[in-house]
Amino acid sequence: MKKYSEKDIxxxxxxxNQSDFSLLIDxxxxxxxxxxxxxxxNQMDAEEALQDSFLKAYExxxxxxxxxxxxTWFYRIVYNTALTRLASAKRKVEKEMSSIDEHYDLYExxxxxxxxxxxxxxxxxxxxxxxxxxxAVVLILFYIDDMSLNEISQVMDVSLVxxxxxxxxxxxxxRDLLLKHxxxxxxI
Amino acid sequence: xxxxxxxxxxxxxxxxxxxxEIEELKNxxxxxxxxxxxxxxxxxxxxxxxxxxxxxxxxxIAGSIMSRIESLSIVKGKSFYxxxxxxxxxxxxxxxxxxxxxxxxSPADSGSSSILDNITNYFSSFxxxxxxGLSSNLILLIGASLSIILLIAFxxxxxxxxxxxxxxxx
Numbered sequence: 229m230k231k232y233s234e235k236d237i238x239x240x241x242x243x244x245n246q247s248d249f250s251l252l253i254d255x256x257x258x259x260x261x262x263x264x265x266x267x268x269x270n271q272m273d274a275e276e277a278l279q280d281s282f283l284k285a286y287e288x289x290x291x292x293x294x295x296x297x298x299x300t301w302f303y304r305i306v307y308n309t310a311l312t313r314l315a316s317a318k319r320k321v322e323k324e325m326s327s328i329d330e331h332y333d334l335y336e337x338x339x340x341x342x343x344x345x346x347x348x349x350x351x352x353x354x355x356x357x358x359x360x361x362x363x364a365v366v367l368i369l370f371y372i373d374d375m376s377l378n379e380i381s382q383v384m385d386v387s388l389v390x391x392x393x394x395x396x397x398x399x400x401x402x403r404d405l406l407l408k409h410x411x412x413x414x415x416i
Numbered sequence: 417x418x419x420x421x422x423x424x425x426x427x428x429x430x431x432x433x434x435x436x437e438i439e440e441l442k443n444x445x446x447x448x449x450x451x452x453x454x455x456x457x458x459x460x461x462x463x464x465x466x467x468x469x470x471x472x473x474x475x476x477i478a479g480s481i482m483s484r485i486e487s488l489s490i491v492k493g494k495s496f497y498x499x500x501x502x503x504x505x506x507x508x509x510x511x512x513x514x515x516x517x518x519x520x521x522s523p524a525d526s527g528s529s530s531i532l533d534n535i536t537n538y539f540s541s542f543x544x545x546x547x548x549g550l551s552s553n554l555i556l557l558i559g560a561s562l563s564i565i566l567l568i569a570f571x572x573x574x575x576x577x578x579x580x581x582x583x584x585x586x
Contacts, residue, residue: 246485246486246489247482249482249485250478250481250482253477253478253481253482254478257473257477257478258470258471258472258473259470260473261470261471261472261473261477262470262471265471275473275474275477278473278477278481279477279480279481279484282481283481283484283485283488286485287488348460348464349464349467352461352464352465353464353468356468367465368468371465371466371468372468372469372470395426396422396423396426399426399429399458399461399462399465400422400426400458402461403454403457403458403460403461404457406457406460406461407453407454407457411457411460412453412456412457414460
């Protein structure tokens with residue numbers, strides 16, 4: 229059976245083969261869902277935003293000319309869809325604009341997360357669920373989706389330097405929390 | 417390198433330091449246990465994050481999206497049909513109007529054999545007939561109908577534009 233490339237599928241959908249879009253959905257649904265779940269911190273919201281993102285991608289696919297990777301173009305839609313949802317829920321200021329130092333939610337929940345985590349790695353993954361939107365997104369894109377900082381900067385519409393700073397700060401925050409809870413023995 | 421900063425540790429993790437910088441960092445770490453501890457923790461964060469996996473999207477999601485796309489296409493198709501219907505009716509009205517005006521004209525009455533004369537007579541009689549026609553109730557009725565159709569078409573144009581803007585913002 230012939231395996232179609234991403235480019236072939238996009239061209240096919242553009243020619244009017246609507247059902248081929250399901251192949252793109254299968255390619256990206258888990259990746260986009262991971263990002264949305266950590267941005268919106270809610271399974272239901274993430275599911276709805278995922279549907280909206282794919283719908284927007286379908287409607288605007290004709291404007292995708294292939295100048296950038298499809299993944300970058302699509303993640304940008306996903307990221308903006310999530311931000312719009314956060315803004316409409318009047319949570320944007322709290323979640324997106326806050327810096328790590330101002331993110332009291334994380335520090336308030338930290339003890340609870342620590343007590344519920346069996347080891348350093350579990351603790352780390354649980355903390356990521358509570359990170360501010362932009363910090364969570366940069367880690368997901370960099371580590372799970374293997375995106376370069378350049379691509380991340382395009383998705384998040386920030387400069388390359390800012391994307392790098394954001395990645396460093398996010399890692400430093402996780403590092404400091406690990407040290408705070410004396411997980412040193414597990415780090416050797 | 418005067419001091420071991422967070423930036424340098426992050427650069428080390430991302431393999432952005434040169435061989436000489438790495439050597440220098442190692443020498444400094446030997447006498448700086450706090451920085452060494454930070455580096456170990458940072459390395460642990462980096463290696464742990466590399467093992468992270470995607471969350472699984474619900475199984476039904478692809479089906480839900482495709483059915484939304486299909487229903488969207490149907491709605492779009494319906495609105496296109498309506499647009500074509502409006503355009504078709506409008507065109508027929510225009511043709512009807514011209515047909516009515518031309519029926520009032522009798523260019524063959526001129527008796528001239530020249531095509532140019534025929535055309536000249538045709539339009540001169542057209543002008544007279546049209547002026548006469550304008551005063552009739554039928555022309556006023558046709559004009560009013562056309563205006564209503566134009567207004568309806570304009571309304572749907574504005575509505576579809578608004579819908580498009582909404583789809584962009586949501």
